[in-house]
Structure formats: C-alpha cells, structure tokens
Amino acid sequence: MSRVAPVPEAAEGFPPTLREVMLRPWWIGMLVFALAVAALFAWLGQWQLARAIDSDPPPPGATEVVQPLGEVVSPGKYLPEPRVGQRVEVSGSWHPTDFLVVSSRFNGGTEGYWVTGQFRADPEPGSASGDPEALLAVAIGWAPTRQSADAAASALAAEPDPVAVTLTGRLISDEGPALPSAGALAAEMTRMSPAALLSQWSDVAGLDVYRPYLVADVDTTGFALPEGVVEIDSPAPDEATPVNWLNIFYAVEWVIFAGFAFYMWYRLARDAWEKELEDLEERTGPVQ
DSSP states (O other), rough: OOOOOOOOOOOTTTTOOOHHHHHHHHHHHHHHHHHHHHHHHHHHHHHHHHBBOOSOOOOOOGGGOEEHHHOOOOOOOOOOOGGGGOOEEHHHHHHHHEEEEEEEEETTEEEEEEEEEEEOOOOTTOOTTOOOOOOEEEEEEESSSSSHHHHHHHHTTTTTOOOOOEEEEEEEOOOOOOOOOSSSSSTBBSSSSSSHHHHHHOOTTTTEEESSSEEEOOOGGSOOOTTTBBOOOOOOOOOOOOOHHHHHHHHHHHHHHHHHHHHHHHHHHHHHHHHHHHHHHHHSSSSS
C-alpha cells in the first residue's frame, strides 16, 4: 500500500496556501530527502567531471619513442588507451609455419590483404627463469590481391627456420573477431584479431598471448618481403585531447538529475495542495 502525505483538518472557508503545505513536517521531511538525493547526484557529477580532464596527458610524440614491449603491456592484458599506436620493440623468433592472411585491410585508401605471422616473444626482463615465451600476432605486409597474399604467406612458411630477431613496430588494440561475410570461406578473417588467429595457430598449448597486435617495420622482420607485398602504412595516431567530452556529458546529466529531484518534490507538494483544495470544495463549496 502506497503512503500518502497526511492532510490536516482545514478550517472551513480557510484554504491553505501552497507555501503553508510545503512548510508542513511531512513535506519538510520530503525536502530533506530530495536534498540528500540531489547531493548524491551532485557528487556523481563532480566525480565524472574530475575524470573528464586528463591532468597528466602523455607528452606530444610519446607514441613515437620506441619502448620495450614489456613496459607497455603484459601478455593477456588490454592495451591502455593512451598507449594505442605506441612504437615498441620485442625480441623473439617466428613460428615457422603460422603465416596467415587477413582480408579487408586498407593501405593508403586501397583495400587489400595483410600477411600475418605468429611471433614467439622472449620472456619479459625480470621474469622467473624458465618462463615460457608469449605469442604476439604480427602484421608483416600488405598485398593488393588474395592471390599475392596467399603466395607471400606460403613463401614465408617455406623460408628456413628464422633466427632470433628484434622487431620494432606500432602496437594496436585487438579489433575483435567477426564472422565472415555470406558466401566467404568459414576460415576467412576480416579483422586483425589475435584471438581469431590463435584459433588457427599451432603449438600454442600452455603459452600466454598478447591481446594487442604489432604492425612490424619491414626492415626488422628478418624476412625480405615476397614479391607483390609492400610495407603496411601505419601512421602515428592523432594526439588525444586531454578533455573527455563523454564524461562532461555524464556530469551535466547528473546535474540535471539533481535539479529533477527538487522538481519532483515541488510537483508532489503542489499535487497534494491541489487535491486538498478539491476535497475542501467538495465539503464546503467553491473556495473563494
């Protein structure tokens, strides 16, 4: 059963004013409750606003300074937003057979294909002795046709077992797997997703996987790019603004909610006052 505001006996011919209704103990209590709700909303707005401005943004050009991969992200961890596009270096070796093709890749505005490889990254410095390698998906080169991309992947798989190399390149967040389009092969990949590549790699049991992938500099791969394959165009990311407009929008929303709490109190008090006047009219006739 819902609770309604108590209505005191009104003197006949003496209707209460809206101010008098609002000053009754019930509505003063409701005002205190509205103040508490508004204070909570105001605090949430301030919390969002405090996170809307990055007080310590990365310096301009920070993504172009090559850093060790282990200082940017660890296996199994998501790439922090300020580090997307960071240039890194990592040592290890290629798996000799896992060179796969990803379609729907653009290079300078032209759609084509990426040739990718499974890279076995050496354990991070300072890790326990005997720690296994971690798997890193690497985009090696771009080809304009599926035929040239497949030929390049086959040529790389036929290379002698590569020696240890140190790759440099740009680290990009996982795009997430996607279903192939209608009529396409079930194994076709249209997203650069380490999770999707992992499902087709071999000899991966017991090994950790990096969530982001690396767009490698061609001159560090240890391979000469096969004919028909060119270096992937990977420009520096745009400098991020220190202002997060989405958080500012949320902060404004909380301020509106705080104001709405007061409006609801006023609206309910006014409805109770109007109902009281109607009841008084029914008992005594029209109120003068």
